[in-house]
Amino acid sequence: MSDSPIIGGGAMLQPTPFHRRTAALNLVNAWERWQGHTTVTTFLSPEDEYFATRTAASLYDVSPMLKYRIAGPDAEAMLDRLMTRDVTKLKPGRALYGPWCDGRGRVIEEGTLFRESAASFRLNAAEPQLFWLEDCAYGFDVTVEEVTDAIAGLALQGPLAKRVLEDIGLGEAARLPFFGLGRFGFEGGEIEISRTGFTGDLGFELWIAPERAETLWDRLMAVADRHYLRPMGSQALNTLRIEAGHILINVEYVGANHALRESQMRTPDDLGLGWAVDPKKPGYFNGRRAIEAERAAGGPRRRLVGLDIEGRKPAHAAYLYAGRREVGQVTSACWSPVLKRNIALATVEAGYAEPGRKLKADVYYVKEVTQGRVEAAATVVEPRFYQPAHRRG
Structure with missing residues (x-):
């Protein structure tokens, strides 16, 4: 597969920053579309990729994950109104997972929110959320920017993930706490690393400038044989996330802003995310009254x-x-x-x-x-x- 955009089905697909490296290893030429990019379904054997993750370590290209930066004096207040969790408790250098809802308490999506500094956050989402975020930002002193193409991402997952990081000079990152976030020096530049993932195993997500993505990949693959580190495609990831009980939009539910029928919509309690609705959170958040009314009436x-x-x-x-x-x-x-x-x-x-x-x-x-x-x-x-x-x- 070439480096140039791929034409298929009337849509132009862009390669991810890791495409030249993943294409060279994709022995069965198995690809799929993900938010306008082409990503690997399996490199050769989903079973081998699965067991590498559960027994050693794997790499999964998460660059197409939609990313939004929300920054400004009111960023915390705006996101606290958006999400069902208490964002005021989220400290810089930490991340949280949770849903955001419409006014009727129906889940629009769920994702990971990173607090990079006191006044700057990054929200990861599977589906486009820019218009909704801009609507929710009305009246707040914030800027909302999509930064998907400005950040390449690799998920390093598996019980040996810490050893892999230590082996490429990122031992400090290997000591991040669960849902921790930090910036570290790497190859003369900087890399952002979070202790997050979608496999239910020990893992990290590595965020780096696209022009330095291949350098990161090469450093990781240089130590791959010592740790049985293997690249992974989406087929193996799907089995891993089901084992972990992780839900997937458009599979377990349809986002409230895209659902065609009421029966497709879900509340946080419907999805087992009641724990991510903070009942003691002060003030209002989108959907609060509807969620509380449903609970008062006996639950979902x-x-x-x-x-x-x-x-x-x-x-x-x-x-x-x-x-x-x-x-x-x-x-x-x-x-x-x-x-x-x-x-x-x-x-x-x-x-x-x-x-x-x-x-x-x-x-x-x-x-x-x-x-x-x-x-x-x-x-x-x-x-x-x-x-x-x-x-x-």
């Missing part, structure tokens, strides 16, 4: 749950039943190699969401030339299937 009608499903056939999009009653649907499913379990994330009616509840999953699967169907027993469990102790260590 639906809940995100985990499922243990019998057999080995992933229950992709399977409908769920309690007796003859349809009570929910699987949103994400996979066979977990490390847990040796058939697992899924699903949305079910609140009355059927308690752990231990027995349901039936209507599972369809592909045979050689036909489609098969099986009714599989499913048990409701907590959605965070894999939580290694070293993740926070």
Whole structure:
């Protein structure tokens, strides 16, 4: 694959700052679109990339992740009104994860907010949020700027991630606390590193100027064999994030500003993000009254749950039943190699969401030339299937 923009389906796709390096290693030429960029689906074997992450370390190009800088005297106040979490408690050099909602308490998206200094923040999002952020900034003394193309990103994930950083001279960064953020000297310049990730494992995200991206990649790959460090594509990442119980927009839910039907929208409590709504937070935030009213009325009608499903056939999009009653649907499913379990994330009616509840999953699967169907027993469990102790260590 060349370095030039890629034409396909009537849209021009841009290479990421790491494209020349990832293209050279993409032995099966497997690519996908991500926010106007071309990124790797798998380099050769999703299974190898998965096990590298769970047993050693992996690299995933997160450069297309949408990034917004919110800065100015009122940046804290504006973001505190935007998000359901208490942003006033977020100190410089720290990050938090949480949702932001519309006035009816429906989740627009969820993402990671980094506080780079007293008056400057960066918000990472999967879907475009510039117009919403600009609307929410009205009346505040802030500037909102999309900085996606100004920052290249690599996710370094896995139990050996700290050793990898130490091996390339970033030992101080390896000591960052969970959800910590810092700037460090690197190869005559600067790199920003956060103790964050989407795999549910120990990990870091490395943020650097695009013109220095290949230098970072080369330094990491120079020590790769010592740590079984492998580049990773999105197929392996999807299995990892399901094991971790991480939700994905347009999969577990549709953002409130894009949903075509009310049934596609979710509140934080629907998505298992009730912990990220701070009930003691002073003042107003978008959706507060609606969320509090729903809780006062008995809570959400639906809940995100985990499922243990019998057999080995992933229950992709399977409908769920309690007796003859349809009570929910699987949103994400996979066979977990490390847990040796058939697992899924699903949305079910609140009355059927308690752990231990027995349901039936209507599972369809592909045979050689036909489609098969099986009714599989499913048990409701907590959605965070894999939580290694070293993740926070």
